[in-house]
Amino acid sequence: MFAPTYLDWNATTPLDPAVREAMLPWLDARYGNASSRHEYGRQARAAIDEARARVAAALGAHPTEVVFASGGSEANNLFIKGVAALMKPGLIAYSAIEHPCVREPARQLRRQGWTVREIAVDGQGRLDVADWRAALAERPAIVSVMLANNETGVLQDVAALAGDARAAGAWLHSDAVQALGKIAVDFRSLGVHALTVSAHKIGGPLGAGALVLDKQLELAPLIAGGGQERGLRSGTENVAAIVGFGVACELAAARREDEAQRLSVLRDELERSLLEHGATVFSAGSARLPNTVFFAVDGIDGETLVAKLDRAGFACASGSACSSANPEPSHTLLAMGVAAQTARGALRVSLGRGTTADDVARFAATFAQLTNELKNLTAVAV
Amino acid sequence: MFAPTYLDWNATTPLDPAVREAMLPWLDARYGNASSRHEYGRQARAAIDEARARVAAALGAHPTEVVFASGGSEANNLFIKGVAALMKPGLIAYSAIEHPCVREPARQLRRQGWTVREIAVDGQGRLDVADWRAALAERPAIVSVMLANNETGVLQDVAALAGDARAAGAWLHSDAVQALGKIAVDFRSLGVHALTVSAHKIGGPLGAGALVLDKQLELAPLIAGGGQERGLRSGTENVAAIVGFGVACELAAARREDEAQRLSVLRDELERSLLEHGATVFSAGSARLPNTVFFAVDGIDGETLVAKLDRAGFACASGSACSSANPEPSHTLLAMGVAAQTARGALRVSLGRGTTADDVARFAATFAQLTNELKNLTAVAV
Numbered sequence: 222m223f224a225p226t227y228l229d230w231n232a233t234t235p236l237d238p239a240v241r242e243a244m245l246p247w248l249d250a251r252y253g254n255a256s257s258r259h260e261y262g263r264q265a266r267a268a269i270d271e272a273r274a275r276v277a278a279a280l281g282a283h284p285t286e287v288v289f290a291s292g293g294s295e296a297n298n299l300f301i302k303g304v305a306a307l308m309k310p311g312l313i314a315y316s317a318i319e320h321p322c323v324r325e326p327a328r329q330l331r332r333q334g335w336t337v338r339e340i341a342v343d344g345q346g347r348l349d350v351a352d353w354r355a356a357l358a359e360r361p362a363i364v365s366v367m368l369a370n371n372e373t374g375v376l377q378d379v380a381a382l383a384g385d386a387r388a389a390g391a392w393l394h395s396d397a398v399q400a401l402g403k404i405a406v407d408f409r410s411l412g413v414h415a416l417t418v419s420a421h422k423i424g425g426p427l428g429a430g431a432l433v434l435d436k437q438l439e440l441a442p443l444i445a446g447g448g449q450e451r452g453l454r455s456g457t458e459n460v461a462a463i464v465g466f467g468v469a470c471e472l473a474a475a476r477r478e479d480e481a482q483r484l485s486v487l488r489d490e491l492e493r494s495l496l497e498h499g500a501t502v503f504s505a506g507s508a509r510l511p512n513t514v515f516f517a518v519d520g521i522d523g524e525t526l527v528a529k530l531d532r533a534g535f536a537c538a539s540g541s542a543c544s545s546a547n548p549e550p551s552h553t554l555l556a557m558g559v560a561a562q563t564a565r566g567a568l569r570v571s572l573g574r575g576t577t578a579d580d581v582a583r584f585a586a587t588f589a590q591l592t593n594e595l596k597n598l599t600a601v602a603v
Numbered sequence: 604m605f606a607p608t609y610l611d612w613n614a615t616t617p618l619d620p621a622v623r624e625a626m627l628p629w630l631d632a633r634y635g636n637a638s639s640r641h642e643y644g645r646q647a648r649a650a651i652d653e654a655r656a657r658v659a660a661a662l663g664a665h666p667t668e669v670v671f672a673s674g675g676s677e678a679n680n681l682f683i684k685g686v687a688a689l690m691k692p693g694l695i696a697y698s699a700i701e702h703p704c705v706r707e708p709a710r711q712l713r714r715q716g717w718t719v720r721e722i723a724v725d726g727q728g729r730l731d732v733a734d735w736r737a738a739l740a741e742r743p744a745i746v747s748v749m750l751a752n753n754e755t756g757v758l759q760d761v762a763a764l765a766g767d768a769r770a771a772g773a774w775l776h777s778d779a780v781q782a783l784g785k786i787a788v789d790f791r792s793l794g795v796h797a798l799t800v801s802a803h804k805i806g807g808p809l810g811a812g813a814l815v816l817d818k819q820l821e822l823a824p825l826i827a828g829g830g831q832e833r834g835l836r837s838g839t840e841n842v843a844a845i846v847g848f849g850v851a852c853e854l855a856a857a858r859r860e861d862e863a864q865r866l867s868v869l870r871d872e873l874e875r876s877l878l879e880h881g882a883t884v885f886s887a888g889s890a891r892l893p894n895t896v897f898f899a900v901d902g903i904d905g906e907t908l909v910a911k912l913d914r915a916g917f918a919c920a921s922g923s924a925c926s927s928a929n930p931e932p933s934h935t936l937l938a939m940g941v942a943a944q945t946a947r948g949a950l951r952v953s954l955g956r957g958t959t960a961d962d963v964a965r966f967a968a969t970f971a972q973l974t975n976e977l978k979n980l981t982a983v984a985v
Contacts (some may be wrong), residue, residue, distance in 0.1 A: 224632065225641065225642050225643070227643065229636070229639055229641065229643070232635075232636040232638070232639050232644075233634060233635065233636040233639075233839060234634070235631075235632075235634040236630055236631070236634065241630055241631070244630070248618055248623055248626070248808065249617075249618070249623070250606065250617075252615060252616070252617040252618065253614075253615065253918075254611070254614040254615040256614070257611055257614050257615075257918070257920060258906075258909055258910070258913070258920075258921065259607065259611065259909065259912075259913040259917075259918035259919065259920075260607050260913055260918060261607070261609065261611070261918050262614075262918075291673035291674075291677070291810065291838065291841070292673075292838045292839060292841075293838070294826050294828045294829065294837050294838030294839070295673070295826050295838055297828070298825070298826045298827060298828070298837075306711075306714065320828065320829075321827075321828040321829050321830070321837070322826070322827065322828025322829060322837055322838070323828075325824075325827035325828050325837070326826075326827045326828070328827075329688075329823065329824075329827055332688065332823075333715070421839060426630065426841075426843070427839060427840070427841040427842060427843065427844070428673070428810040428841040428843075428844055441711065441714075442707075442711075443680070443825055443826070444676050444677050444680045444704070444708075444825070445680060445703075445704065445707035445708045445710075445711055446676045446679070446680070446702065446703040446704025446705075446707050446708070447676065447702075447703050447704060448703070455676050455680075455703070455704055455707070456673065456674045456675070456676030456677055456704070457615060457674060457676070457803060457809060458809070459673070459674075459808075459809040459810040459844075460809060461808070461809065461810075462809070462810055462841075524640075527640055527641065528640070530641075531640070531641040531642055535641075536635075536639070536641035536642060536643050536644075537641065538639060538640075538641075539640065
């Protein structure tokens with residue numbers, strides 16, 4: 222099988238072999254419905270309890286604060302719609318660079334009388350302090366600010382924001398899907414009311430994510446029914462995926478510091494090379510994830526370059542994967558004030574556990590070659 | 604490993620070996636995000652397209668009518684809340700024996716001004732014709748009637764109901780989660796506007812289900828975000844689960860007639876034996892699934908018997924698995940007018956592809972022995 226070099230770890234990750242190993246029995250002889258009272262059901266229930274404890278431990282939360290869902294998108298929707306459903310319509314504020322699965326459910330709330338407000342970011346993709354204060358002064362009921370951006374990798378100081386939000390009487394949620402496994406993510410020390418995480422971004426399977434939730438929050442379920450997950454998320458639990466999520470969380474926590482160190486060295490090397498070949502690295506002046514480089518080359522179309530890199534054996538992204546069916550330029554870059562023309566040239570390389578120094582060197586060489594070709598083509602065309 | 608005889612196929616089913624085989628590559632080297640434009644992403648997208656075609660073919664639907672979700676509970680919630688969100692609040696009617704994942708989202712709509720109405724069933728668990736007509740006369744906007752009940756196995760003549768519902772101007776949804784693989788399920792000939800199915804009830808994996816949806820219906824997504832599934836269900840697709848679902852649908856369709864014939868013979872044998880030992884079989888006079896027996900023995904508690912059967916090596920259910928954390932008697936039986944005391948004694952045995960004549964004979968013998976013991980105990984206690 223043709224196996225290109227995978228440089229799109231922010232989109233999804235391969236299953237860690239240890240995670241896969243832990244999942245397989247639950248796709249085989251251990252097939253019980255966790256709500257069943259018999260032996261098969263009890264085995265499944267025990268496995269979910271153990272996974273919940275692992276996820277909680279990795280996140281500095283209590284197991285009873287972990288609500289399993291089918292993934293990060295569901296967990297974000299669950300928080301936003303679930304909290305709003307039990308409140309009088311008010312204001313919901315979120316950063317202008319949130320993932321669509323935060324922005325869209327917030328916008329859906331307008332039908333129920335809610336007002337939405339985006340909070341501006343600066344040219345580096347960091348929350349604009351003045352606009353943050355202005356937003357809180359408008360007394361939002363719900364606020365959502367992501368811990369790390371999926372495209373630029375920019376980190377927000379969510380712990381500091383949490384203090385402000387609490388003082389302003391808002392429920393603060395943070396989408397930590399991209400942060401988990403790459404930087405420290407501790408529910409208690411972040412001080413947020415709710416946190417979203419996802420398994421498939423950290424070597425775990427598709428089909429599992431969680432909302433970590435302060436128990437003082439009341440939440441209407443998005444999926445109501447059999448009453449699983451303390452009534453907050455009904456539906457037969459995906460045991461194999463939840464088991465895999467637990468193991469992936471444990472591994473991610475154990476490896477995080479070493480991996481972050483290793484990847485940041487590779488990332489820095491890659492950036493040096495990109496800059497040499499005329500690239501602009503977005504948010505280079507901001508605290509960022511150790512594995513993410515979001516960049517553009519003037520006059521070169523990102524889509525075209527991604528397609529050429531793909532044929533040359535490198536898998537990377539031209540925008541966030543979830544919206545790449547959409548030809549619109551990155552909303553993150555537009556929010557940072559980057560011109561639409563430049564934003565259309567953007568390319569994201571995200572490194573991960575399988576990435577080697579050789580992968581990065583080969584990518585850099587191919588990138589240099591392809592951009593030269595494209596530049597010459599452009600020159601000829603003019 | 605201790606492997607009791609599994610007689611709880613309506614709760615969940617083991618993965619069919621062919622399904623597992625088809626899934627494994629997607630838990631290994633084929634790990635792309637289906638929204639990614641590179642080789643890994645394109646492979647995942649092609650696999651989802653193929654699975655969608657298989658599911659559609661098995662259900663007599665067009666691939667574009669299949670909306671993948673994380674399971675049956677999500678699909679039911681998606682239909683009910685999704686349709687209601689885009690309408691003026693009105694009446695939603697559903698049969699009194701619907702699964703909680705239909706009843707609960709409907710009840711949640713009351714917060715938005717909707718009225719809910721249950722449609723009565725008769726003592727056999729069939730929709731009460733007079734009440735069905737009365738319900739339609741109240742001009743419901745949305746109606747939901749399951750194709751087969753999860754506990755009794757009772758079938759409703761949904762094709763006939765569809766004609767009535769259409770004439771009354773209602774959107775008709777049918778939960779076909781328990782019907783699929785056991786009786787013919789054809790979207791077009793049923794004539795409903797929407798249909799829910801689930802993978803893990805037919806030898807497919809947990810984590811995949813679908814809402815089959817007439818495209819004239821507008822639906823607000825339950826999970827909004829990246830715009831997957833034509834914008835109706837965002838979130839990175841669970842490729843392995845969806846691939847498994849496709850294969851499971853194909854196998855279920857190919858095997859259905861033979862399996863139904865085989866299982867109904869075993870079921871009839873089992874019922875004869877249960878009746879001999881003083882059991883009452885619920886809905887025995889109604890058209891039912893070929894694999895399901897829901898019964899009770901006067902003076903014996905269902906929970907106690909399930910626990911004893913479990914220790915004796917038989918896995919069966921005392922109520923619907925999804926609500927068995929709940930000690931309330933079966934709402935299906937209560938709706939049928941069964942006394943709470945009798946309903947508490949209820950036991951469900953559901954057969955499946957792995958069930959043999961020997962399994963049934965051994966179960967019947969053990970059941971006879973245990974009920975005799977329990978009756979003697981009761982006699983002594985009196």
